[in-house]
Amino acid sequence: ADRPITRMGGNEADTFLSIHRLQLESSGVPRHYWISLYTKLVNEIYDAGDYFTMQYDTDASSWKVVVSAPSGMTCEDTNSIFLIDHAWTFQLKHARKQLLAIPGLLDRMSKLMGCIPPEETIEYEEEEEEFEELSPSEAAASGSHNEDLVEKVLETMWKFVQSYRISHLVSLAMLALCLHAVP
Numbered sequence: 001a002d003r004p005i006t007r008m009g010g011n012e013a014d015t016f017l018s019i020h021r022l023q024l025e026s027s028g029v030p031r032h033y034w035i036s037l038y039t040k041l042v043n044e045i046y047d048a049g050d051y052f053t054m055q056y057d058t059d060a061s062s063w064k065v066v067v068s069a070p071s072g073m074t075c076e077d078t079n080s081i082f083l084i085d086h087a088w089t090f091q092l093k094h095a096r097k098q099l100l101a102i103p104g105l106l107d108r109m110s111k112l113m114g115c116i117p118p119e120e121t122i123e124y125e126e127e128e129e130e131f132e133e134l135s136p137s138e139a140a141a142s143g144s145h146n147e148d149l150v151e152k153v154l155e156t157m158w159k160f161v162q163s164y165r166i167s168h169l170v171s172l173a174m175l176a177l178c179l180h181a182v183p
Contacts, residue, residue, distance in 0.1 A: 013038055033081040040083050048082040049111035054160060063160070068114070087112060095157075099150045106146055106153065113156045115149060 016038050024034060039045070053068040067073050073080050088109060090098055099106045110116040 012042070016041075029081070032076075032078050036078045037081050040081070044083075046083050046085060046087075046108070047079075048084060049087075049108050051082070053112065053114040055114070056159070068111075068117075070117075095154060096150060099153060100146065106149060109153050109157070110149055113153060113160060115152045115156055
């Protein structure tokens, strides 16, 4: 359950500030974001996909992050601070299964890649099994009503995916969708 913090106070928030105040100040993070940052860190809230999407800039021949939230954004909004991480690390043979089985992944990837509007929400069924390789016919037979959206994500993701190898697992090529911090 989320633990919203309505004011900076209490032991956990005080500890957070005592440890990170200099980092926040030297990084230029305005004070009015500190409560939201603390809350997002504690609750692992990665909501950038609700506000941004990536768009190809043909003039610059590169990708850029653009605001996609229908209501836009303001600097005054205390929630206008975002945690950015690797959105999804996967082995290609497991990508389809993960999109269908990991709670929230299809919703998040669909929004980040611009496959659905940010205000839409995807319904999914949780599965508690290990990820195993599925053929396209097995995945389609799984009965998921999100199969069309999964296909769209699998087709679109190549615009954003970057690859890397883990040195001690050279035989397993890993792929990761890497998001870059908003300037």
